[in-house]
Amino acid sequence: MLEFLTAFAILVGIYSVFALGLNVHWGYTGLFNIGVAGFFALGAYAAALLTIRPPLSNQGEDYLYSGDLANRLDSLPVVGVLDLWFVAALVAASLVAAAVALVVGTITIRLRGDYLAIATLGIAESVRLVFLNERWLSNVSRGIYTIPRPFGDIVAPQDYDRVYLVVVLVVFVVLFAGIRALVHSPWGRVLRAIREDEVTAEASGKHVFRFKLQAFVLGAVIMGIGGALYAFNFRAISPITFTPLLGTFIIWAMLVAGGSGRLYGPIVGAFVVWGIWSGSQFLPNVVERLPEAVGAPVLDALESVGLPNIRFFAVGVLVVLVLLYAPDGITPGIVRLRERLAGRMRRRARA
């Protein structure tokens, strides 16, 4: 159970990072990025390729590039102990995501409306297809594996998840603190103004293009870092991870469910959606405990529909329910509930 909760918390943390990046794009600036998976993949592959060991030709691995940074830096004194190669991998993931965002943004952000959406979707698919087809770069559909574990020497392999949870939390807290400072600053105020009405922001003397581009690159960098964290968690990545459904839709669902443009929206959303997602694997076990007459047909139905589809369906239902009954997301609802409870407590205290 503890292992399950640790693994669950790691993924909530990683998906919170992605949703945090999307919150910068959509929540605060109104940039309609439906290609999260692209920056996710770029970050993951950049971090992985920089750190993996060279390929073994006798196992049919013939991708050409490997940074082998983990081995190279580990042999150095001090630096090896600190696992600075992990920091280097995060930086590399950031830089690659930033570079692509800068190019795509410069071309498309000036255009109004949905062009950015089309461009980001196209870039995400292109990135995925490049990794799927370029053997020299990414080992095609077999993907990249034997990605090293940061700070893996500290504990025994079976206890490693706890170490990695701390790593993920530290990275998330640093990013979160940075974003919190930014959205509460005049810079964040300009972004929100652009989200509300780009023309008014312009009439208030703001160089709208510059701010949108900055926000686009910043969000992409955060998504790239999320990709790196993801790669080090699973230690193997392949193009199947970066499909629009797994790499973009689920992150949008998290942001929308948690509350777009809310500081805590990404965390709440990642927790709820990933809870539904990973909780649904226990569905067959639950159904098996039901009385035979009810349970058997439900189990048959589950089997024929397939668990992955049920997961997407459940997340879809959640998004629809949130949009219908709490269009600002779950987070403001929690805040209101807390205020109402606090009010009731106060009244009771007086009585």
Add this chain to the structure above:
Amino acid sequence: MASAILRVRGLVMDFGGVRAVDNCSLNVDEGSITGLIGPNGAGKTTLFNLVAGFHKPTTGRVTFRDERIDGLPSYLIFRKGIVRTFQIPRELKRMSVLENLMLVPSDQLGESMWRAVAARWLVKRQERAIEAQAREVLEFTGLSEVADLPAEGLSGGQKKLLELARTLMAKPRMVLLDEPGAGVNPTLLRRLVGGIRRAREELGITFLIIEHDMGLVMRLCDHVIVMSEGSVLTQGAPAAVQQDDRVVRAYLGD
């Protein structure tokens, strides 16, 4: 005779096959409250968009304080001191009235990503100064009571006042007001007129005002320019323009 702060010469704007502004030339005197009137489709709002840099003119030139500004991006024209409002108020809905104003000052330290994180102390100090300025402007325009409300909650008239407040926040030299009186009740209208007059007297701001309400134009403006079919039909003192047959014909058709 006051000198012209804004000079428009031979300005043309084509949208596809439609010539919205057609060889338009005019001057606006420094420190004046100049009315810009004319029938719908005369090109008044397009002229505003050209002067404020929201469109690039097809041909022609615009000079502000003896400096060419046509074709400059709007944020640079804003920095030179020309600020415009919109016919239909475009408030930042889910931001507070105070935030709507605090957005406006240019070159805020905290508008740089790096300083917003690394020099928070300096940014906060500047924020306090900007907030004080915003509260002053809210006082001036009579919006103090609604300072902390989201702007979408304001009445139509209050939104018009917020548009004026936004321009004052910019410490402009010249303000372009697009129908400030439309849909504003008489009480708020008096406040609006008082605000514009005081802004001219105390801050020396030049106003160019598009307005259909002739009563308001008569009360407020010291000079009126009449546009029709994309260019200037006539101009002069408000009373003289009102008597002009050509103006009546332009409004009513021949």
